Structure formats: structure tokens, C-alpha cells
Amino acid sequence: MPRTPAELLQGTVDILILRALAGESMHGYAISRWLDARSDGVLTVDGAALYQALHRLAKKKWVASEWGLSENNRKAKFYNITAAGRTQLRAETGVWQEYAAAVSKVLKPV
Amino acid sequence: MRRRGSFIQWPWRSRATIAREVDDELTFHLEMRVAELVAAGADLATARTQATREFGDIEFTRSYCRRLDAESDRSTRVAEALDEWRRDFRYAFRALRQRPAFAAICILTLAIAIGANTAVFSVARAVLLAPLPYGNADALVRIYDGSTTIKDETNPFSPANYADYVAQVHSLTLAAMSGFTSTFVPPNGDAEILSGLNVTTDMFDVLGVRPILGRVFTPDEDRTGRDDKTLLSYPLWRQVFGGDSSIVGRRVMINGVSTEVIGVMPPGFSFGWNEELWTPLSISDLTTDVVRARRQHYIHVIGRLSPGATFESARTELTTIAQRLERQYPEANKGRTVTVMTLRDSVSGRLRTPLLLLQGAALMVLLIACANLTNLTLSRGIARRREMAMRAALGAGRSRLVRQLLSESVVVAVIGGTCGAAIAMIATRMLLALNASALPTMFSVSIDGRVLGFSLLLSAGSGIVFGLLPALDAARVDLNESLKSGGRGMSGTRGGARTRRTLVIAQIGLAVMLLVGAGLLVRSFHAITATRLGYDPEHVLTAQIRASGPRYDTAGVLNRFYDDVLDQIKASPGVVAAGATNYLPTQGRVGTSLRIVGKSIDETNLPDIGYTSIRDDYLAAMRIPLRAGRAYDRSDLPHGAKTVLLNETAAKHFFPNGDAIGQRIIIGPNANGTPMTIVGIVGDVRTEGLDVLPRPTLVANHRQESWEHSVSLAIRVTGDPHAFVPTLRRIVKTEDPAVGLREIVPLDDVIASSLAPRRLSLTLASSFAAIALLLAVIGIYGVLSYAVETRNREIGVRVALGASARSVLLLVMRQGAGWAIAGLAVGVTGAIGVGRLLAGMLYGIGAIDPTTYLVVAVGLLAVVTIACLVPARRAMRVDPMTTMRAD
Numbered sequence: 001m002p003r004t005p006a007e008l009l010q011g012t013v014d015i016l017i018l019r020a021l022a023g024e025s026m027h028g029y030a031i032s033r034w035l036d037a038r039s040d041g042v043l044t045v046d047g048a049a050l051y052q053a054l055h056r057l058a059k060k061k062w063v064a065s066e067w068g069l070s071e072n073n074r075k076a077k078f079y080n081i082t083a084a085g086r087t088q089l090r091a092e093t094g095v096w097q098e099y100a101a102a103v104s105k106v107l108k109p110v
Numbered sequence: 111m112r113r114r115g116s117f118i119q120w121p122w123r124s125r126a127t128i129a130r131e132v133d134d135e136l137t138f139h140l141e142m143r144v145a146e147l148v149a150a151g152a153d154l155a156t157a158r159t160q161a162t163r164e165f166g167d168i169e170f171t172r173s174y175c176r177r178l179d180a181e182s183d184r185s186t187r188v189a190e191a192l193d194e195w196r197r198d199f200r201y202a203f204r205a206l207r208q209r210p211a212f213a214a215i216c217i218l219t220l221a222i223a224i225g226a227n228t229a230v231f232s233v234a235r236a237v238l239l240a241p242l243p244y245g246n247a248d249a250l251v252r253i254y255d256g257s258t259t260i261k262d263e264t265n266p267f268s269p270a271n272y273a274d275y276v277a278q279v280h281s282l283t284l285a286a287m288s289g290f291t292s293t294f295v296p297p298n299g300d301a302e303i304l305s306g307l308n309v310t311t312d313m314f315d316v317l318g319v320r321p322i323l324g325r326v327f328t329p330d331e332d333r334t335g336r337d338d339k340t341l342l343s344y345p346l347w348r349q350v351f352g353g354d355s356s357i358v359g360r361r362v363m364i365n366g367v368s369t370e371v372i373g374v375m376p377p378g379f380s381f382g383w384n385e386e387l388w389t390p391l392s393i394s395d396l397t398t399d400v401v402r403a404r405r406q407h408y409i410h411v412i413g414r415l416s417p418g419a420t421f422e423s424a425r426t427e428l429t430t431i432a433q434r435l436e437r438q439y440p441e442a443n444k445g446r447t448v449t450v451m452t453l454r455d456s457v458s459g460r461l462r463t464p465l466l467l468l469q470g471a472a473l474m475v476l477l478i479a480c481a482n483l484t485n486l487t488l489s490r491g492i493a494r495r496r497e498m499a500m501r502a503a504l505g506a507g508r509s510r511l512v513r514q515l516l517s518e519s520v521v522v523a524v525i526g527g528t529c530g531a532a533i534a535m536i537a538t539r540m541l542l543a544l545n546a547s548a549l550p551t552m553f554s555v556s557i558d559g560r561v562l563g564f565s566l567l568l569s570a571g572s573g574i575v576f577g578l579l580p581a582l583d584a585a586r587v588d589l590n591e592s593l594k595s596g597g598r599g600m601s602g603t604r605g606g607a608r609t610r611r612t613l614v615i616a617q618i619g620l621a622v623m624l625l626v627g628a629g630l631l632v633r634s635f636h637a638i639t640a641t642r643l644g645y646d647p648e649h650v651l652t653a654q655i656r657a658s659g660p661r662y663d664t665a666g667v668l669n670r671f672y673d674d675v676l677d678q679i680k681a682s683p684g685v686v687a688a689g690a691t692n693y694l695p696t697q698g699r700v701g702t703s704l705r706i707v708g709k710s711i712d713e714t715n716l717p718d719i720g721y722t723s724i725r726d727d728y729l730a731a732m733r734i735p736l737r738a739g740r741a742y743d744r745s746d747l748p749h750g751a752k753t754v755l756l757n758e759t760a761a762k763h764f765f766p767n768g769d770a771i772g773q774r775i776i777i778g779p780n781a782n783g784t785p786m787t788i789v790g791i792v793g794d795v796r797t798e799g800l801d802v803l804p805r806p807t808l809v810a811n812h813r814q815e816s817w818e819h820s821v822s823l824a825i826r827v828t829g830d831p832h833a834f835v836p837t838l839r840r841i842v843k844t845e846d847p848a849v850g851l852r853e854i855v856p857l858d859d860v861i862a863s864s865l866a867p868r869r870l871s872l873t874l875a876s877s878f879a880a881i882a883l884l885l886a887v888i889g890i891y892g893v894l895s896y897a898v899e900t901r902n903r904e905i906g907v908r909v910a911l912g913a914s915a916r917s918v919l920l921l922v923m924r925q926g927a928g929w930a931i932a933g934l935a936v937g938v939t940g941a942i943g944v945g946r947l948l949a950g951m952l953y954g955i956g957a958i959d960p961t962t963y964l965v966v967a968v969g970l971l972a973v974v975t976i977a978c979l980v981p982a983r984r985a986m987r988v989d990p991m992t993t994m995r996a997d
Contacts, residue, residue: 029142046165
């Protein structure tokens, strides 16, 4: 499916969040920390993009949310991935890997 | 454990909650970041600034998230609701399949009731709501010559008055027409008599109708020499010309004149006169004879409201003109005014009341059906207590249970309604086929999408009506009690019993109203058919015949033709007598004014007398008795001294001293007309319709008044009138092949078709009443049986204490009779109102006809007694041992 650059970017954030939630349910801040740590600080998603993406994913029913208590005993909204979200994650991961492989193939030094 | 609780309620957040939750979430994020930065050594203010900067556009994110959440909540809510409905309906289907007998009874009852409603609605819609076959028909009005003394008189205009209205009126564009009968001869075809309309050339513009082929009249085509043009109706074009589009420009013979076909009108276009042809009408030609032009009334007027004019403003203007014309021409217009009505009222006004009444009757049947089903469902609800209690115990709320039960009744109702619509389709077609002449031809009745939509809505509505009460009742469960007793031994609430009783009484009341209504119609119908017609319609064949065209322009040729035809008919085997008349009974009345020679008379207020003409042995053929004097014979020569007969009413009215015979009268607008001598008095005949009393009428001699080219033959035969048809056709064809015959029907059928509208309403009303009675009886039977069942123990105790079987029987019967009498009281009260509504349709009886009421009351009590006997006998056989042991 053809996408505009903005949609491509949104899609990237989406798949990263879904990947973050694949292991365990997390609140928004934890997701941003997780991404930061996992990518060695390369992929930093700012708060605005993160929460817009989370609510978008919730509307698509790829993630579900509920209120709980954070590690420092504060009320926080936790997200977890749904079955539909997992399916989406699998599909998008495949696309991404093909895409990334193709890009690095092209960019290989001559 | 975070999953439970909040998650289930999530889709039901309010707008404010959504906003707060988004705020909380974002604040949490910022605070976590600030805490982290502070922990790393930053001071609070710097940390806050940095956190906020890192976050990005917080305001946009806030509103974006709120919007998204609201949207997703909404879609979740819709999806869940749909899902719930689907589950409810699936459950309902399953529940119904488990009780096929219950479902079948409900579906059948509703199919009948909704079928009746749908059938009546399909007719009512076609007649009262569907668009008329004209452009922007809401702006069209019919204008009649009215009377200042009698309200809403609807007479045609005189040509001269019409011309004055056209010249003076501003709020309307007027067009006029008058009917005619024509002999129509297509190229290479047989002669046929058709109805036609002469219309002013602007008629089709006023109506806003275009032909599907060719063109309409140009304004100058009403002038002699250019007026040999005609438009054909769609059916005529299809039948006679096979839909050949090259017909435009070809010539046909109309009344002996070669006429060019200029176009074909669209299917369904009609004024409701069964007309097949339209030819130009010239008002200026009709106004050359100044006296006749103002005194003879035969112009029918249609008007279209000018832009900006309203119905009321038009009426006011027309009335003003009428008053002016009354002052200007008192000798012709004294006491005359205008009656204005919308075109729709003029075509369907007289059908409105019967149709609305029938629709009301059908709705009453539906109400009775709903009452029955309510009771049935209530009783069943008690049997299902345990199931409901179980579901409640499993967490279903009361509203859930109500909804579930409601979906069951709606499912039943919609299935019933669908069957009902199918019944209606067949029934409507059958009824209209049996009563073909009951409706004007311009209304096409069909069960289309809109009618089906009505029936579906009605079905779903009745499902809710009859399901709501039982659903509320059944959902009012007491968990402990129901589960413990296992559903046995519970007789329902006190309120339930009262509801059932009220419903039975209401049902009987409604049924009584319908029975009385139908009874009044039946009695009226009998009264009409039992009227002394004044003639004997059996064994009489009638046929319309028309000798016209240049060949028959002289009275001599015309008289010779009719004499020859009638002579040959009389000479045929099996013929008893034969004659002819201008109008057969039930075909209407023509009036003329009357002057008695030698009596001074108020010229501005001439008495009115009905006009018929007859020739040959018409009186003998119809068996109309001669009361005094003599009938016509061949000594009354066409150009000899004019003779005339009066009917008894006219003789009594105008000559109260009984000296009518020998007196001379002058008829028509001209005071100097030829006097006619009264030679005989004949019996009264119901000429205008079976339900219209005879009015003063004169019977002219058609041999002397042969300006009417079209007459109806009346032939009395010994056997079946149909058998004479081939002979009649042969005789006329041999005499002149260009002369047409039509409506060759036995007189019995003419009368029957004049009763068709009445018979149709009667058939429907009595069927509805019969269904209502049946349903009400089933209702009372069901409720009584149920009552006996729940009182089994009490009866057992009574029997054990020594009550006789007889007293048990009486106990139950008394209960049933009590309901019946209460229902009868309610019904009679309502029936008095129904009778008042019916007043216009009754004949020969009053709206409060004691016979009808008595028959209904006795009949109802008898039927109810029989219905009560069954449960009562069951109560009689109650064995005290069994009932006491059962607990």
C-alpha cells in the first residue's frame, strides 16, 4: 500500500510501540524508556508522537489500556498488546525487515 | 489483576472523563521525566522546562488524544450494542424453536391482523396519499356550481358562467371539460362506443401533463375546421393499435367524423371517467345561444392556483365573482354560488371516511390480537420464571432480561408481519378483482415498498406492544423464591391477574364495537337490496347503442334505425319485450326545469324535474307499472303533438289534486318551448341509485326527443340474458356495421356494480368483525383456562368440602360471564360512537339500531358461554386428591 512520508513515520512509531508491548504491558513513560534503552539512545520518540500513536493504536484495537499503579506507586495508564496487535506486529515486522534489507543492499559500498 | 473492573466499563466514559484521563496520562509522563532529571542532579525548574520541551506539542497531543478516544468509545459502543442485539435475536430464535406451538399461534394471529392492516393501507395509500397523475397536483382544484342554500353542492357549470369566470378570475388558471359518448371506428376495425372528454385546449397545460407520443392541442384547435383532432388514452392505443407509434397523424372515425390522432397520453392518466379519448372543446361555440348557454349546466371545471394564490384566496375571489354573476343574471343564477375543493378531495373525498373507518377497524383487530398475545405471553412468562431466575442469577440485569424477552416478541411479530404482507398481497388482488368497480380507475393499488415498510413498522410496533408488559412482568423475578420452588405453584402476581382480566374485557369491548359496526353495514345493505326498485331487474339484458354521424343527422333516419333494431329484437325467439332509454337505473340523473302551462311561475326560481326518455316497450321490458293514463305507442308520431309521462312522485308533487293527466308542461330553459301533454303516470323507479329515494321525474318519448343519439336497450328474455348477446350483435351489425354496442350486461350486473363500493366495505368490515370475535373468544377461553389451572387447588378444596360439580361449573362460568358482560358494556358505549361515524354509510336504519345491538349482545354471550364451558367442565372434573397431593 502506498503511503505518504508522514504516514510512513507514524507507521514506524506504531510498530516500535507494538514491539515494546509484545513482552509485557507498560505505561507510556516506560515505553519511551524501553525504546531509548533498546536502541542505545538512537530511536528517541518524543512524548507527543508517542501518546498520539498510543491512542491511535487503541482506536484500532491493536492495544488495550487500563489504569494501574506505577513502580513509584502512582496512578498510571498501562497498555498491552491485543491479539489483533500481535498479528499486525508480525506483518509489519516482515515488511520492515524486507525494506531495511533492500535499503542496505542498495547502499552497500561498491 | 489490573485487567478486570475498569476495563469492562471503559467504553462508557463521559466526555469529561476522557479529558481528565488524557490529562492524567500526559501529566504522569512529564512528572516521571522531571523526577528522573532531578534524580540526575538538575534543579526542579530546569527539569520542568526540559521535560516540557522534550515532549513536543503538548496542546495538540492533548486534543488529538481526546478526539481519538471519544471516537473509539463511540464505535465500541455501537459495535457492542449491535453485538448484543444479535445475541438477543439469536437467543430469541432459539427460544421460539423450543416452543413451536406458541410461536405458530402468535405468528398466525399476527399474520391475519397485520395482513388486514396492510391490505387496507395499500388501498388507503393509493386513494388518499399516492400522487395524482398530474403535475404538481397540490395546486389543482375542482370548481363546481354550488348552491347558497345547500352546502357543498357540486353541479357542473353553464358554459356562459364558465366564460365569465375565466374572464374575471386572477388567482387561478381555469380549464373545462365535458363528457361525451362516441362511436369510434379505427381504420380497418369494428365500431366501438367509447367515453370521451371534450376539453378546452389549455387543459393539459393546466394539469401539467405531457403526452408520451405526439403533442397536445394548440390554442386554436378548438375552431371549427381545425378541431378534427384527438388524443388517445394509453390503454386504447395498446388495445386497438397494438402500441404502434406511427399512429400519430393517422385518421380515425369519431361519431362519423374523420379525426386526426395527434398524440397518446401516458398510462394512468385519466379524470376517473373511464375516458379513452380527448377532443377539443370550444366554449365560444357553446355560448352562441344566450339563454341556453347560461341555463344548461354540463361544464366541469378544473383550476390551477396561480403563483402566490392560496386555496382560500381563490375561494374568496371565486365567491365574489359568483355574487356578481348572481346579481347580473338572476334568472339563471339566483341561489347559485361556487363550491371549491382540492382536486384530491373531489376524486377521493367520498372514499376517505369509509377507508379511514376500515383502517380503524383493522387496527382494532390488531389491538385485539395484541391483547391475546399479551395474555398468552404473560401465561408463558410464568412458566419461564425459572429460566429467568437462572439468567438473573448468572448476572443478567433486569433491563437485559426485558430486552431479551422483547426481542422474542419482536421476532415473532416480524415473522407474523411478513406472512401478513404475503396474505395482504393475495387478498387485495382478490378483493379488487371481485369488486372491480369499487374504486375509480385512476388509483392503482399495489403493495410496494412503502406499504411493506408500513407493515414492517406495524409488526415491530405490535411486537413491542404485546411483549412489553409480559417482559416487565417476567423480569420482575425473586431469585430465591423462583429457584426454590422450581417455578411450580406460582400463580403470577396479583397485578398479572388484573392485567389479564382488563385485557379480556378490552378485547371483548373492541370486538363488540366491530360487530356492531359490521352489523349496521349488513343491515343497511339488506335494506338497500330489499328496496322496491320499481322495476324487475331479472332476465333483462341491457346494452348501450349509439347511432351517430352525418348519416343519422335527421330524426327520421334515427327513429327508423332504432325502430328497425327493436322490431327485429322483439321478433327474435325468447324475447318478451324490448325498449330503450337514455339512462338506465343507477346511471345517474339529468335535470331540467319545468313550467306548467296556465300556471304563473317565478321565472327566477323554476322547479327542477328529472329527465329520462324511453322508447318502444321499455316499460314492459322493465316491468315498470303504469299507474294512470296510457303508455306511449306508435300513434305518438315523431313530429306529432308532444306527449309525456310523469312518475308518481312528480304527479303528486306538481299536481296535488290528482289532475295531472291532460295538463301541458314546457321543459327546458326556453319559456316558449313546445308544450307536452301529460298522457300517463308511471310507477316510481330508483333511477339515481338504490339508496336514493325517487325524485320527481318526467319520462319523455325518445321518438319525439331523439336529439340523444346514444341510448341503452333493455331486452326482457325468457331465459339467461347472456344467451341473447350473439343475436343482438348480429341484428345491429346487419342493420349498420358502423354502429357500436358496449356494456352488454344483464341489468342484475348493472345494479350489482353500483353496489360494489358498499359491498367491498361490507365484506372487509364483516371479515374484520369475524376475526375480532374469534380472537376475543380465543382470548377469553385462554384466560379462563389459565385461571382454572391456577385455581385448581382452591377448587379441589371446595370439592373436598362438599361443593357440588354444578356449583363448581357455575363458579367458573360466572367469572367468564362477568368478563363478557363488562366487555359488552364497554363495547356498546364505544359502538355508539362508531355508529355516529358510520351514519353517512347507513341506509334505512338509525345509527343506534336496536336489532343490531340485540343480535350482537345475544350472539356474543352465546359464543362466550360456549367458550367458557370447556374450562368450566375441566374445573368440574378436578379431583381433590390429586390437586392436594401435587404440593
